[in-house]
Amino acid sequence: xENEEKTIVTNFIRNIIDEDLKSGKHDYIITRFPxxxxxxxxxxxxxxxxxxxxxxxxxKGRCHLRFDDTxxxxxxxxYVNSIMEDVRWLGWDWNDKLFYSSDYFDKLYEYAEILIKDxxxxxxxxxxxxxxxxxxxxxxxxxxxxxxxxxxxxxxDLFRRMKAGEFPDGSxxxxxKIDMASPNLNMRDPVIYRIKKTDHHRxxxxxxxxxxxxxxxxxxxxxxxxxxxxCTLEFEDHRxxxxxxxxxxxxxCHPRQIEFARLNLSYxxxxxxxxxxxxxxxxxxxxxxxxxxxxAGMRRRGFTPEAIRDFADRIGVAKANSMVDYDLLNFxxxxxxxxxxxxxxxxxxxxKLTISNYPEGKIEELDAxxxxxxPNAGSRKVSFSRNLYVEREDFMDEPVxxxxxxxxxxxxxxxxxxxxxxxxxxxxxxxxxxxLICSYDPESRGGWSxxxxxxKGTIHWVCEQTAIPMEVRLYEHLFRIPxxxxxxxxxxxxxxxxxxxxxxxxxxxxERSLAEAKPLEKFQFLRLGYFCADTCHTADKPVFxxxxxxxxxxAKQQKKSK
RNA sequence: UGGGAUGUCGUCUAAUGGUAGGACAGCGGACUCUGGAUCCGUAUGUGAGGGUUCAAAUCCUUCCAUCCCAGCCA
Numbered sequence: 001x002e003n004e005e006k007t008i009v010t011n012f013i014r015n016i017i018d019e020d021l022k023s024g025k026h027d028y029i030i031t032r033f034p035x036x037x038x039x040x041x042x043x044x045x046x047x048x049x050x051x052x053x054x055x056x057x058x059x060k061g062r063c064h065l066r067f068d069d070t071x072x073x074x075x076x077x078x079y080v081n082s083i084m085e086d087v088r089w090l091g092w093d094w095n096d097k098l099f100y101s102s103d104y105f106d107k108l109y110e111y112a113e114i115l116i117k118d119x120x121x122x123x124x125x126x127x128x129x130x131x132x133x134x135x136x137x138x139x140x141x142x143x144x145x146x147x148x149x150x151x152x153x154x155x156x157d158l159f160r161r162m163k164a165g166e167f168p169d170g171s172x173x174x175x176x177k178i179d180m181a182s183p184n185l186n187m188r189d190p191v192i193y194r195i196k197k198t199d200h201h202r203x204x205x206x207x208x209x210x211x212x213x214x215x216x217x218x219x220x221x222x223x224x225x226x227x228x229x230x231c232t233l234e235f236e237d238h239r240x241x242x243x244x245x246x247x248x249x250x251x252x253c254h255p256r257q258i259e260f261a262r263l264n265l266s267y268x269x270x271x272x273x274x275x276x277x278x279x280x281x282x283x284x285x286x287x288x289x290x291x292x293x294x295x296a297g298m299r300r301r302g303f304t305p306e307a308i309r310d311f312a313d314r315i316g317v318a319k320a321n322s323m324v325d326y327d328l329l330n331f332x333x334x335x336x337x338x339x340x341x342x343x344x345x346x347x348x349x350x351x352k353l354t355i356s357n358y359p360e361g362k363i364e365e366l367d368a369x370x371x372x373x374x375p376n377a378g379s380r381k382v383s384f385s386r387n388l389y390v391e392r393e394d395f396m397d398e399p400v401x402x403x404x405x406x407x408x409x410x411x412x413x414x415x416x417x418x419x420x421x422x423x424x425x426x427x428x429x430x431x432x433x434x435x436l437i438c439s440y441d442p443e444s445r446g447g448w449s450x451x452x453x454x455x456k457g458t459i460h461w462v463c464e465q466t467a468i469p470m471e472v473r474l475y476e477h478l479f480r481i482p483x484x485x486x487x488x489x490x491x492x493x494x495x496x497x498x499x500x501x502x503x504x505x506x507x508x509x510x511e512r513s514l515a516e517a518k519p520l521e522k523f524q525f526l527r528l529g530y531f532c533a534d535t536c537h538t539a540d541k542p543v544f545x546x547x548x549x550x551x552x553x554x555a556k557q558q559k560k561s562k
Numbered sequence: 563u564g565g566g567a568u569g570u571c572g573u574c575u576a577a578u579g580g581u582a583g584g585a586c587a588g589c590g591g592a593c594u595c596u597g598g599a600u601c602c603g604u605a606u607g608u609g610a611g612g613g614u615u616c617a618a619a620u621c622c623u624u625c626c627a628u629c630c631c632a633g634c635c636a
Contacts, residue, residue: 009576009584036636071635128634137632139564173634183565185632194634213636237566237631261568261629272636314585316575318568321629325573328586338599373599404597413595447595458595485629527596554597 008058011317013051013258017059017228029061029227033087034101034217036068037079037201039272040287040294041086043308043329044263050312051260052230053092064224065094069102070216072200080201082287086295091305101216102202104223108211109163111219111249112174112193116155120248121192122148123158124175131173134180135188142180142188162195165208169195176215178244186241190214218242222251229255232262233319263315264323267477268293269484269493283497284478288535290545291478291501301475302522302532302547304340307333323483330548337522337530337547342370342377345415345460346510346525346544348472350389352435353461355420358386363465366446368416371524382511384417387464389509391527394459395436397425402557404457406436412457415526419444419455460526467509470542472531474503508544515539522547 008014020026031052035045056063065087069075087094115121124147126134136142150158162172174193182188192215199205218241221229229242236259246254264270269278270293278284278292287294290301298308311332315324345368363385371377390406399407406412411421424437443449447458480498487493510525517523517533525531529549537543 011575015578034636038636068636074635124634131634132632135632137564141564142632170634175634185565188632191634196634210634212634217636233567234630235636239566259567266573314574316585318575320568320575322574325587328574331586334598343596372596402597415595417595455595457597460596524596524598527598529598550596550598552597557597 026227029059030225031055031228032064032066032226034066034068035083038074040082040296043293044270046308047263047312050309064097066099069100070210072198077201101220104220120177122150123155124173144180162209186238214241218245221255222253226255229257233259260317261319261321266326266482267479291475301545303333304336307336339373341522341524343526344514344523347389347391347462348508349392350509351392353388353390354437355386355440356437357439366416383463383466385463385465388461390461412459413447413455414461415458462509462511466512468515470508470510472505472508472544474546476501
């Protein structure tokens, strides 16, 4: 990924790193991406991944992949695997720096005993409900636990017995002894170990107690020698606790936690909980549904890693909460796919077109360039005959001002083929247009004429004899409103799901070569947009997903004049 | 009404006391065998008030708005 010919835009984290390097605080940097394996990665994670791995790349440091797996009831190897696949697909490499917080369970336990021996942690018998009462509220201070003053020996004994599995889930916890009156709730004697008699996906049944995030994360960072521990804004209040643990314990170093604003994208949600609900309740077809903002979904939709990385660069990194316009994502894929995607012709809503003066039974092979943006992409043959299909929307019986596509008496160019003129419109008894009879100019083969006559409109087409039917899935935003944080009183985000988010089209016809597409291969269907062969695509049953449309200045103009 | 943060074009983001800049979106135009791409041009912004200074987005001050925190989740 060295060749990303991008000018690096600075941000406040890079400024901090620059200072740390300049002052000699660090000679190199180590970052980490620490997902919890309890769901699939989404575009918001991609922002964090590109930030952390991108920093490591640019500063010639390294970035660890660490699974933050301290809560076995929510976590699963399925997620571990999907996360590794997605990070790799995005183009990043953690080399041999793959870790799990569970790798540190022994060390974490030892440290906990140190805290106890130093009188900085105690075993508490309060139930969850009691603990809530004792914690106080945002405005009133908490009260000390009645178990706060147990002797060190008793704490040690109880903690060891917790570990040995002598007590039921939830009956006891190990808590840090900090300050129940702290205005920061996180400092009110936070729980650091809880009893969970649940098997862990890596450690099996060897643990009956599991450490909490706040305790685990800072120590894991320190053990790995992380220099800059980058997380999202909601952990800002946790930083004093992050620092507190590291100050109490004989850890090898003290990483600096830096918080940035997570990504919000318009017309979608970015919460693992909500995404899980969409999957579980069947509002979408799995984590890789092309409408999902998951990496897996976007991959299947046809987004490229390059486009996503470019997007991550463009949105920048800051501390202010923000909402990024989905159009920026569209821009990024279009820009990438414009350079790479081979052009093909397909008709989504076909109408029959017959060329009256073209010999019956004749089929000729015409040259068609594969990508005007890339001379090396070469060309292909497309077959042409008397019987064609064109896009129904490219014909207008009574054309509006500025229309330069097909209309009665009008001449247009069939892309790569001939000039044709619409001579006759055939309609059924309900006045629906069923067929267009046209004439062609044999002198215009290839799509131009010697007399230099101007033909403004160019439309795409397919040949009836050789076209193949296919299924095309067209997508719109998953939700009807841009900001799901702004929903009406008493409504759920589910009430804002867009019922139109998926259109399945079975009418579409494509030029023959598209049958040979490989799953996940991307094309530009001329004048229609970028399309990606679905994971279930086969030559016998071609299925394409629309990644995004092309820019359409005609449609925009029409919308405006309406 | 506790604590922590954040406010710069419509959106995202730079500017570290010295000309408020870029990108997307928008608008206008050129060009075009994709109404695509490309190229050119253009409008729009420092939350508000006060203060310091030759000079303030930046420093001080008073407001205002928004977000986060009361899991044995991360």
